Amino acid sequence: MGPLLRTVELFYDVLSPYSWLGFEVLCRYQNIWNINLQLRPSLIGGIMKDSGNKPPGLLPRKGQYMANDLKLLRHHFQIPIQFPKDFFSVIIEKGSLSAMRFLTAVSLEHPEMLEKVSRELWMRVWSRDEDITQPQSILAAAEKAGMSAEQAQGLLEKISTPKVKNQLKETTEAACRYGAFGLPITVAHVDGQTHMIFGSDRMELLAFLLGEKWMGPVPPAVNARL
Numbered sequence: 001m002g003p004l005l006r007t008v009e010l011f012y013d014v015l016s017p018y019s020w021l022g023f024e025v026l027c028r029y030q031n032i033w034n035i036n037l038q039l040r041p042s043l044i045g046g047i048m049k050d051s052g053n054k055p056p057g058l059l060p061r062k063g064q065y066m067a068n069d070l071k072l073l074r075h076h077f078q079i080p081i082q083f084p085k086d087f088f089s090v091i092i093e094k095g096s097l098s099a100m101r102f103l104t105a106v107s108l109e110h111p112e113m114l115e116k117v118s119r120e121l122w123m124r125v126w127s128r129d130e131d132i133t134q135p136q137s138i139l140a141a142a143e144k145a146g147m148s149a150e151q152a153q154g155l156l157e158k159i160s161t162p163k164v165k166n167q168l169k170e171t172t173e174a175a176c177r178y179g180a181f182g183l184p185i186t187v188a189h190v191d192g193q194t195h196m197i198f199g200s201d202r203m204e205l206l207a208f209l210l211g212e213k214w215m216g217p218v219p220p221a222v223n224a225r226l
Helices: 017-029 044-051 060-079 088-096 097-109 111-126 135-144 150-155 161-176 204-212
Strands: 006-012 035-041 184-189 193-198
Touching: 006 017, 006 135, 006 161, 017 035, 017 111, 017 150, 017 204, 035 097, 035 161, 044 161, 088 161, 097 111, 097 135, 097 150, 111 135, 111 193, 135 150, 184 204, 193 204
Parallel strands: 006 035
Antiparallel strands: 006 184, 184 193
């Protein structure tokens, strides 16, 4: 019998571009490292409010740095990320509540589809500058991810149910209890200890905590397929 899988939780919101970077890295490593990756759709707005934090885009210098940073990270991580043309409208005003409730419904009803549907929502908002707030937009992402129209519509009808709302609230509160002040956070459970890591640029530290080898954001086995 091999060593036990270590549980690694990723708390994320598709409104967060750095969540996308962390998500893709962990998805690339989930079959390389000895981990059980658990995806936790959360609401970044709730975490910001609870912690008293503010989005970086509201501060001009941080916003400019973030735009330049993502241009570089696009190539380093090999992820087609780019800034929306109207950042304030897309990220600050419209938000991601419906999208994250939908992903919560996916996690409850069809967890095997959560990775693909999450990725398609990021592709819409952070690559193609498309909407993720309207029902037809969410359905389009789900169907592009491989869901049937019937499956997607059934899940969309559940996003206003107490079960889905409460689950998203509970997951967001769990992130806050771990100490989140933004997203993503990665929570590693190793040898009876819990480690919370903020951001997408601490994966080398995560590898160290797990006793695993860090081979960069695009490990060779994945790079060969890209």
